[in-house]
Amino acid sequence: MAEHFTRWDSADYLNTEDDIQLYLEACVEDDPGDGALIRAALSDISRVRNQSELARQVGVSREGLRKALSANGNPSFALILKIARELGLELQLTTRRAA
Numbered sequence: 001m002a003e004h005f006t007r008w009d010s011a012d013y014l015n016t017e018d019d020i021q022l023y024l025e026a027c028v029e030d031d032p033g034d035g036a037l038i039r040a041a042l043s044d045i046s047r048v049r050n051q052s053e054l055a056r057q058v059g060v061s062r063e064g065l066r067k068a069l070s071a072n073g074n075p076s077f078a079l080i081l082k083i084a085r086e087l088g089l090e091l092q093l094t095t096r097r098a099a
Contacts, residue, residue: 011048020045023041024038024041027041036071039069039075042084043070046065046083054083054087057082058079058086059082065083069083
């Protein structure tokens with residue numbers, strides 16, 4: 001009997017606000033420095049929270065939002081800020097202290 005695998009989708013496990021917060025925090029912490037994991041997390045969260053409505057709120061098409069948050073996307077910082085605000089997320093920058 002052949003094994004059957006389904007595609008794993010992290011959005012399937014973002015059921016609560018705590019799930020979303022912990023997932024985003026983990027992606028920010030583990031991001032390699034190019035924003036790829038943060039962009040992926042925002043994409044997953046946007047799919048959980050109605051991507052079409054989010055696209056309308058930030059002033060882009062649904063397809064434009066999907067492309068901007070895709071693995072090959074390169075969204076502007078302004079778009080990332082708009083997305084974060086509409087998703088109820090807060091961007092916080094802090095200084096690193098020397099050890």
